[in-house]
Amino acid sequence: MARPDRDLREACIAEAMAIVAGDGVERLSLREVARRLGVSHQAPYKHFPSRDHILAAIVARAFAAFARFLDRNPRSDDADADLGGMGLAYLDYARAHPLEYRLMFGTPLPDGRAHPEMMAEARHAFALLCDGLRRRAAARGEQPDDKAIVLDALFIWSCLHGLAGIHGASLVDTLALPPGALEASPAHVLGRIGDALGH
Amino acid sequence: MARPDRDLREACIAEAMAIVAGDGVERLSLREVARRLGVSHQAPYKHFPSRDHILAAIVARAFAAFARFLDRNPRSDDADADLGGMGLAYLDYARAHPLEYRLMFGTPLPDGRAHPEMMAEARHAFALLCDGLRRRAAARGEQPDDKAIVLDALFIWSCLHGLAGIHGASLVDTLALPPGALEASPAHVLGRIGDALGH
DNA sequence: CCCTCCAAGTTGACAGCGTCAACCAGAGGG
DNA sequence: CCCTCTGGTTGACGCTGTCAACTTGGAGGG
Structure with a gap:
């Protein structure tokens, strides 16, 4: 079998991500991926042992894109403003990419143990938030321990995640x-943070 | 057709809720409901036009149970403490009933327009939180307008919902x-609120 | 009492899904 | 040339939601 003129594994991932971004994760099926790529329904299984494996691969990609988005603003001298900018970016991403957001968080x-890359990408996004808090604390001459940083990161993440969920779901x-x-809630929640x- | 010795519709709802509470909403199938009740696979469709309809019925029940749980503490003279108690109840419910929680929020x-009872029960839970904030404001001699109440209710709900989601999902x-x-996060987040x- | 109608069930079929299993073709190595 | 391995194809199975036809028992009316 010749080296294919395309990498089917990567093509499957790209197609799966397109389905999720367009129609949501509920519509992701390996048979639809195969159909769109013009291969037999079993071909994706040559590259992914199960549906969970392709799901983990696209979740990892989604987390990576999310982290890049969180980190999009250049760092300034104002750590408070940076943190606020990150918060806005979080909500912007959820609004601009609702279906990807739901893929990651909804x-x-x-199983994370079977998919360490997915875990690592998710941690990276959270770590950006922790870093922002550390820089803010340093700018204020404070030295909180690691747990205190993480607790406040959890507080912020909870607020943002909860609000993004409310905005993105039929709960609205x-x-x-x-x-x-609704329109006022992002600014209000960020203000309350x-x-x-x-x- | 004689009045059956059981109300199959209610039995379907009860069985569906048991499946969700035990195994999560992903495992809810009308065929499994029918099997557990010893009826043919099509029988539940005599009572529910589609899977969505039984889903809406159990979501409504879940919201009703959730609201009762939020409202479990008797009202005291201390509106701040009542609000804190409601926050704790929120997190307690999510921890004690993770699969039901995910049914409602995850x-x-x-479609809410096709299922007004479900919508009404969800609104009730949110309204309890708004009421708690109004009583707190009144106790402080303040008179915020409706929008301000709702915005703070959204802030609190976002925090709680986000944290409950983090606790309940593999994100932990x-x-x-x-x-x-993790153990410290509920108290910390409530303190930050x-x-x-x-x- | 008989007949009709309707509600609530049963049965069977279909299409879609994830996955198992057998088969095939081509490339590369010995 | 032969063998092995990789990456595909094909077919089958069991599960699901749903469509459709059929059946039965009871209520109500004449």
Whole structure:
């Protein structure tokens, strides 16, 4: 069998990501991936032992793209503003890429022990947030221990993750919010995070 | 057709909820419901036009149970403590009932317009939080408008929802938290919410 | 009492999915 | 030339949601 003129494994990943980005992870099937690539339904299994494996591969890619997005702003001298910018980027990503966001955070993920690359990419995104907090603390002349940094990172991540989830899901319709509340909620929540941490 | 000695519709709902509570919503199939009840695979369709309809029914039940849980503590004279108690109840529910929690908040829900009861039950839970904030404001002699109440309710809900999601999902393993951070995070996040709102 | 209708079930079929298993062709190495 | 391995194809199986036809029992009316 000649080396194919394309790497089918990478093509499967790209196609799976396109399906998820277009229609959501619920529509991801290996048979549809195969159909779109013009190969037999079993061909993707030559590269991925199971559906979970291709899922883990695209989750890892999604986390990597997410982390790049979080890190998109150049670092400034103002650690508070950097942290706020990261928070905005988080919400922007969730809004711009709702289906990818749900892939990462709204889907039972494959077992992390079997997919270390996926785990590493997810950790990277969280680590950016922890780094932002460390720089902020240093700029204020503080030296919190690692656990305190992580706890505040969890606080922030919880707020952002929760709000992104509310924005992205049908919960928005469900809650029957008064006019303007939805649009105002990102700035408000970010402001409250600032209140909590002390400006 | 005689009135059956059981209400199959209610039996389907109960069985569906048992499957979700035991194994998660991914394992919910109408055929399994039918098998467990000893009826033919098509029988549940006499009562529910589609899988979405039974899903909406159990989501409504889950929201109702959730709201009862949030409201479990008697009201005291201390509105701050009541609000904190509600926050703890939120996290307790998510921890005690992870699969039901994920049913409500981690699952693409059926179209809310087709299922008004489900919507109403979800709104009730959110309204409890808004009420708690109103009572707190009144106790402080403040009169925030409706939008301000809702925005802070969204802030709190975001925090709790985000944290519950982190606790409940494989993200906990993914993030490789330092020892003790996970156990400390509920108190920490609730404390930060208090910081944000001003004690 | 008989007949009709309807509700609630049963049975069978279909298409889609993930996965198992057997088979095939071509490339590379001995 | 032969053998092995890799990466595909084909076919089958069991599971799901749903469509469709059929059956049965009971209620209601004449």
